[in-house]
Amino acid sequence: MQVLMFGWEFPPHISGGLGTACQGITTGLAANDVNVLFVVPKAYGNEPAEKIKLVSASDIAIPAPGRQTQKVQEALTFFEVNCPVVPYLSPEAFAAHSEPEHGIATTVEGTDIPVMRYAFRGGYGKDLMKEVWQYALTASTIAEQHNFDIIHAHDWLSFPAGIMAREASGKPLVVHVHATEFDRSGDNINMQVYETERQGMLKADQVIAVSELTRQTIIHRYHIPAAKVTTIHNAVAPAAKAAAPAGERMFPEKTVSFIGRVTYQKGPAFFIETAAKILRQDKGFRFIMAGSGDLLHAMIAHAARLRISSHFHFTGFLKGAALDRVLSESDVYVMPSVSEPFGISPLEAVRAGVPVIVSRQSGVQEVLQYALKVDGWDTDAMANAIYALARYKGLSSMLRRESAREVAALRWETQGALIRTLYNDVIASFIS
Structure with a gap:
C-alpha cells in the first residue's frame, strides 16, 4: 500500500508532540508493509527518514497562478467560500494573494511554461496562515506527480493540502486530529483555524482522533457524524538504548x-501555583519547567511573584x-x-522510569x-499527589512498575x- 502523507514537522525539527507522533506513525506503518511518502513544507536533510521517503514542498515547482487544473480551481473556490477570513476571490486571484515575496519564478525546462516554487520557512511564525495555503497549492502538484492509494493529513495545518491532493488525484483522504482549536485556545477560538479544521473533517473520507476525548469534541463541536470518526491512540517508541547509570544528581531535593x-x-x-503550595510546607523540592511558548515570560514572572524562583528552573x-x-x-x-488531546510526554516519562501525574482532561x-x-486546575489535589509520589516509596515503586508494563504494550x-486496517476500509468504501 502506498500513502501520500502531509505533515507540518518531522524530527529532529519539532516544536512539540506533533512531529514525534508523525515519526511514530510512519514507523508503525512501515512495520505493517505500508510505504509512506511524507511531505513537509521544508526539509533540512538530517531527518531520520530511513523507512519513508521524505519530500520537501520547497523543492516542488508548481504551475504559476492561473494555470491550475479545473479540480484544483474547484478546491480553491471551496476554501475561499468557506473560510471566513480569506477574501472571496477567483482561483487566480487567490493564488496571487498567496504568493510570497520569496517565491521563485522559473519555467519548465525546454519550454516557456511558467512555474514557481515557494520557499517555505516552515515553523509557526507570523506568515503561518499564508504558508498553509501555499502548502495546499503545492500539494496538488505533488499528488499529480506520484502514485498512491490514499492520502493522510495531520492536523489543521495540513488539512488544506490533503483536500487539494484529494481533488487533484481523486483518491480518498484521511485526516488525523492531534489537537483542536478548543484545546489550544479554550472558548476564545480563532475562527479561521476552526473553519479550516471543520472543512478538513467534512471533506475527509475518515477522521482519526488521538483519543476518545478528542473524538467527542470532533462530534459535538465540529458536528462530524460519529461513524466517520475513529479513535486510535498514540504510542511511544521504545528507548533507543538502556539509560546510563545515574551519576551524581544535580539537586539533593526531590525533583x-x-x-x-x-x-x-x-x-x-x-504547576507553578502547586509548587508554591508545596514549598510553603516543605523546602525539600525542586521544580523544572522544560519548554518554550507564549506564556514563558509570564510564568517566570509568576514564579518570582510567588517567591519560589530559588527552587524553580x-x-x-x-x-x-x-x-x-x-x-x-x-x-x-x-x-x-x-x-x-493525548500527551506523549507522560509515556516518555514512564519509559524513563518516572511515575506520572496526569490531568483528567x-x-x-x-x-x-x-x-x-487530577483535574488540571486542582492545585490542592496536585500538591497532594506530588508529595505522595515523592515521599512514599511504596506508591512510587508500584506506579513505576505497573505503568512501565502498560507503556511497553503501547507500540x-x-x-x-x-x-492500515482503517485505510483498507476507507479504500474499499471509496471504490464501492
Whole structure:
C-alpha cells in the first residue's frame, strides 16, 4: 500500500508532540508493509527518514497562478467560500494573494511554461496562515506527480493540502486530529483555524482522533457524524538504548518536572501555583519547567511573584540528551493540562522510569491506568499527589512498575496495524 502523507514537522525539527507522533506513525506503518511518502513544507536533510521517503514542498515547482487544473480551481473556490477570513476571490486571484515575496519564478525546462516554487520557512511564525495555503497549492502538484492509494493529513495545518491532493488525484483522504482549536485556545477560538479544521473533517473520507476525548469534541463541536470518526491512540517508541547509570544528581531535593509548551493549553500556571503550595510546607523540592511558548515570560514572572524562583528552573525547549537528563533527574512528572488531546510526554516519562501525574482532561489517561489523575486546575489535589509520589516509596515503586508494563504494550507497530486496517476500509468504501 502506498500513502501520500502531509505533515507540518518531522524530527529532529519539532516544536512539540506533533512531529514525534508523525515519526511514530510512519514507523508503525512501515512495520505493517505500508510505504509512506511524507511531505513537509521544508526539509533540512538530517531527518531520520530511513523507512519513508521524505519530500520537501520547497523543492516542488508548481504551475504559476492561473494555470491550475479545473479540480484544483474547484478546491480553491471551496476554501475561499468557506473560510471566513480569506477574501472571496477567483482561483487566480487567490493564488496571487498567496504568493510570497520569496517565491521563485522559473519555467519548465525546454519550454516557456511558467512555474514557481515557494520557499517555505516552515515553523509557526507570523506568515503561518499564508504558508498553509501555499502548502495546499503545492500539494496538488505533488499528488499529480506520484502514485498512491490514499492520502493522510495531520492536523489543521495540513488539512488544506490533503483536500487539494484529494481533488487533484481523486483518491480518498484521511485526516488525523492531534489537537483542536478548543484545546489550544479554550472558548476564545480563532475562527479561521476552526473553519479550516471543520472543512478538513467534512471533506475527509475518515477522521482519526488521538483519543476518545478528542473524538467527542470532533462530534459535538465540529458536528462530524460519529461513524466517520475513529479513535486510535498514540504510542511511544521504545528507548533507543538502556539509560546510563545515574551519576551524581544535580539537586539533593526531590525533583518534579513539567515538560511541554508553555501555553494556556498545558496549564503551566497551575504547576507553578502547586509548587508554591508545596514549598510553603516543605523546602525539600525542586521544580523544572522544560519548554518554550507564549506564556514563558509570564510564568517566570509568576514564579518570582510567588517567591519560589530559588527552587524553580526554566530550561527552555529541550530535546534529545538534554531532555533525557531532565527525566533522569525527575522523581515525579506532572502534566496539568487544561485540555490535552493525548500527551506523549507522560509515556516518555514512564519509559524513563518516572511515575506520572496526569490531568483528567487528557487523552493519555485513557491508556495509563497506573498514573495518578487530577483535574488540571486542582492545585490542592496536585500538591497532594506530588508529595505522595515523592515521599512514599511504596506508591512510587508500584506506579513505576505497573505503568512501565502498560507503556511497553503501547507500540507504534500495533497502532500502525490499526491505521492500515482503517485505510483498507476507507479504500474499499471509496471504490464501492
